[in-house]
Amino acid sequence: MSSFNNTDLSAFKNVWVFCEQRNGEMMPTSYELISEGRRLADELKVELVGVILGDGVIELAPSVGGYGADRVIVCNHPLLKDYTTDGYTKVLSDMIEEYKPEVVLFGATNIGRDLGPRCAARLHTGLCADCTHLDVDMDTYKNFLKETSTLAEERIDGIKEIKVLGEPRTLERELKMTRPAFGGHLMASIVCPRFRPSMATVRPGVMKKAPYDEAKAGKVVIEQPTVNLSESDIQTEVVDIVKAAKKMVDLIGAEYIVSVGRGIASDVEGGIKLAEELAEVLGGVVGGSRAVIDSGWLPADHQVGQTGKTVRPKVYIALGISGAIQHKAGMQDSEYIVAVNKNSSAPIFEIADYGITGDLFKVVPHLIDAIKAAKAEK
Amino acid sequence: MKIIVCVKQVPDTSGKVAVKPDGTLDRASMATITNPDDLNAVEAALSIKDKTGCKVVVVTMGPPKAEEMLREILARGADEAVLVSAREFGGSDTYATSQILAAALDHLGVDKDDIVFCGRQAIDGDTAQVGPQIAEKLGLPQVTYAADIVIKEDGKVSVKRMLEDGYMNINVARPCLITCIKELNNPRYMNIADIYTAYDKPCNVYDYELLKDSKYIDKTVIGLQGSPTNILTSFTPKQKGEGVMLQGTDAEVSKELADALASKHVI
Ligand SMILES: Cc1cc2nc3c(=O)[nH]c(=O)nc-3n(C[C@H](O)[C@H](O)[C@H](O)COP(=O)(O)OP(=O)(O)OC[C@H]3O[C@@H](n4cnc5c(N)ncnc54)[C@H](O)[C@@H]3O)c2cc1C
Ligand SMILES: Nc1ncnc2c1ncn2[C@@H]1O[C@H](COP(=O)(O)O)[C@@H](O)[C@H]1O
Numbered sequence: 018m019s020s021f022n023n024t025d026l027s028a029f030k031n032v033w034v035f036c037e038q039r040n041g042e043m044m045p046t047s048y049e050l051i052s053e054g055r056r057l058a059d060e061l062k063v064e065l066v067g068v069i070l071g072d073g074v075i076e077l078a079p080s081v082g083g084y085g086a087d088r089v090i091v092c093n094h095p096l097l098k099d100y101t102t103d104g105y106t107k108v109l110s111d112m113i114e115e116y117k118p119e120v121v122l123f124g125a126t127n128i129g130r131d132l133g134p135r136c137a138a139r140l141h142t143g144l145c146a147d148c149t150h151l152d153v154d155m156d157t158y159k160n161f162l163k164e165t166s167t168l169a170e171e172r173i174d175g176i177k178e179i180k181v182l183g184e185p186r187t188l189e190r191e192l193k194m195t196r197p198a199f200g201g202h203l204m205a206s207i208v209c210p211r212f213r214p215s216m217a218t219v220r221p222g223v224m225k226k227a228p229y230d231e232a233k234a235g236k237v238v239i240e241q242p243t244v245n246l247s248e249s250d251i252q253t254e255v256v257d258i259v260k261a262a263k264k265m266v267d268l269i270g271a272e273y274i275v276s277v278g279r280g281i282a283s284d285v286e287g288g289i290k291l292a293e294e295l296a297e298v299l300g301g302v303v304g305g306s307r308a309v310i311d312s313g314w315l316p317a318d319h320q321v322g323q324t325g326k327t328v329r330p331k332v333y334i335a336l337g338i339s340g341a342i343q344h345k346a347g348m349q350d351s352e353y354i355v356a357v358n359k360n361s362s363a364p365i366f367e368i369a370d371y372g373i374t375g376d377l378f379k380v381v382p383h384l385i386d387a388i389k390a391a392k393a394e395k
Numbered sequence: 396m397k398i399i400v401c402v403k404q405v406p407d408t409s410g411k412v413a414v415k416p417d418g419t420l421d422r423a424s425m426a427t428i429t430n431p432d433d434l435n436a437v438e439a440a441l442s443i444k445d446k447t448g449c450k451v452v453v454v455t456m457g458p459p460k461a462e463e464m465l466r467e468i469l470a471r472g473a474d475e476a477v478l479v480s481a482r483e484f485g486g487s488d489t490y491a492t493s494q495i496l497a498a499a500l501d502h503l504g505v506d507k508d509d510i511v512f513c514g515r516q517a518i519d520g521d522t523a524q525v526g527p528q529i530a531e532k533l534g535l536p537q538v539t540y541a542a543d544i545v546i547k548e549d550g551k552v553s554v555k556r557m558l559e560d561g562y563m564n565i566n567v568a569r570p571c572l573i574t575c576i577k578e579l580n581n582p583r584y585m586n587i588a589d590i591y592t593a594y595d596k597p598c599n600v601y602d603y604e605l606l607k608d609s610k611y612i613d614k615t616v617i618g619l620q621g622s623p624t625n626i627l628t629s630f631t632p633k634q635k636g637e638g639v640m641l642q643g644t645d646a647e648v649s650k651e652l653a654d655a656l657a658s659k660h661v662i
């Protein structure tokens with residue numbers, strides 16, 4: 018157990034974002050978290066700090082400022098070049114013990130979800146996984162509940178404190194971390210009232226990236242603390258890192274997504290071709306339901322949903338997708354949802370802004386023409 | 396050499412999920428299954444057992460009825476089971492759970508050549524935290540998101556660890572903890588011989604008395620009240636506002652949709 022007293026809540030200050038880079042390139046979700054972290058830091062009236070670990074990665078620091086950080090801590094060390102659980106956990110936990118931030122956010126990437134829990138266990142504090150919404154300010158939080166939950170208003174207004182080990186704790190400075198549970202059937206808001214920092218991993222693609230501010234990028238304060246790390250600290254050996262041969266589809270950043278489901282089964286190739294054409298007309302990409310990925314009709318990086326990617330494009334078109342809760346969990350926050358399904362009682366229609374009952378093979382060619390025509394008119 | 400596999404019994408969320416009026420899950424009315432990723436972890440252990448003859452021990456923390464799940468895994472070929480069960484442990488978050496499981500694993504003994512397997516994540520909470528947190532508590536190296544596992548001649552374990560855009564090849568010495576994903580293998584079914592012996596194999600219960608003085612357990616940080624994280628509110632999300640079902644021929648509805656999207660300036 019760490020020696021630093023993490024029950025002395027008042028000793029902790031500032032919001033930190035672990036800014037994950039791979040091979041010298043910032044993961045896009047780091048900027049989403051910096052943008053969200055800015056709002057939280059303002060609500061707490063503290064500084065927002067980005068933390069970058071790597072080898073020779075200082076040139077990434079200004080970009081973190083450009084999205085809203087006041088300060089960037091850069092930990093450079095040859096042993097931090099590639100991600101290792103041990104190396105990154107040690108350096109980040111040491112920094113947290115020294116600087117005592119009150120909030121630490123990680124992207125819920127395959128690396129963030131390896132590093133976050135290990136640090137939380139070392140620092141003896143809680144961690145909320147895969148959050149989709151964060152709040153500090155109580156009124157903002159209550160408004161969020163009123164807009165998105167089925168809870169009665171009086172219940173929401175009645176939220177004042179939380180009892181922990183028999184003691185009431187105030188919620189004013191608590192980070193309220195909201196996340197789906199049970200595959201999206203339920204939402205839960207989690208707090209970590211007894212220990213600091215409050216830590217969360219945040220689902221990629223959910224928080225909105227702020228506009229980039231060149232002036233702020235130039236002004237950001239950069240700190241480079243000494244890194245204490247030796248080979249004996251690291252118990253795993255990274256033999257090599259292999260990039261996927263094919264270019265991965267960028268679902269998370271896409272503004273238009275056309276997804277196909279098992280409804281294409283009668284003519285898989287034809288169905289995917291139609292989806293690709295429609296996506297091309299819109300300037301978007303093709304996604305799929307898990308059924309499509311499990312059948313091997315599309316590669317795994319195309320999967321939308323609880324165990325795939327969370328997307329929020331301007332327009333999401335679901336072709337022959339029934340709308341299982343695990344699929345909805347990944348796309349229900351899209352700006353506009355369009356569904357084409359043969360079965361008029363498919364659950365996807367419950368969340369569709371525009372529903373079309375019909376055979377996708379017959380409807381989509383008309384859709385392609387109609388969208389081309391509508392775009393040409395502009 | 397032995398392999399310890401941590402498995403969890405979870406509510407089956409693939410069908411209808413029952414929610415109580417206060418926004419919590421009505422667990423009693425739902426069927427339970429073994430967490431899907433944990434079956435991949437069990438299979439990984441059993442396939443190493445096939446090759447090396449090592450012992451496979453499954454460990455779960457849960458209510459007494461989780462024993463059914465343990466018997467089922469014994470019937471797939473595991474050798475021993477441990478049920479960690481006590482009222483004091485109920486309602487634990489991942490931090491608290493990992494302390495208790497670390498204490499249980501320590502009691503069981505994690506020896507020089509051993510491997511601990513976990514699933515990547517449990518479908519009730521989807522946190523993927525318990526594995527890494529057990530590893531941290533026990534001071535073991537960890538490799539998460541394993542899609543291929545090979546024990547090499549020198550005794551080290553070589554793991555293909557998945558990333559979003561590729562993978563890493565990692566070597567790790569034993570003892571270590573590895574979390575498994577579904578791409579790793581296809582879990583086998585129960586087999587007749589093992590079904591017959593499943594009830595003769597040992598299934599030990601570790602209770603609060605047994606574990607409470609373990610150096611891994613901080614008694615003020617377990618159970619529903621002691622867990623570092625607490626649930627402030629839980630709720631069912633509102634369904635999105637009413638959409639429209641477009642009516643007409645395929646050509647008509649397509650035009651109507653395109654016009655609607657254009658008038659909203661989204662295309
Ligand atoms: C733990 C867990 C995690 C999961 N994670 C995910 C996930 O991340 N993403 C995901 O998508 N799923 C996930 N699933 C699976 C999910 O429960 C569903 O099984 C899956 O989404 C179904 O895919 P589908 O809609 O394509 O297929 P189906 O449910 O079979 O639906 C096919 C639909 O196509 C319609 N159709 C058929 N022919 C036509 C036609 N010619 N024209 C128009 N419509 C037609 C049918 O009416 C039907 O509605 C998960 C499940 C579990 C248990
Ligand atoms: N109560 C438990 N008993 C045994 N293993 C568990 C328990 N909870 C979690 N695990 C293990 O930790 C993994 C990750 O779980 P989670 O962090 O809850 O998503 C699971 O796949 C299991 O292998």
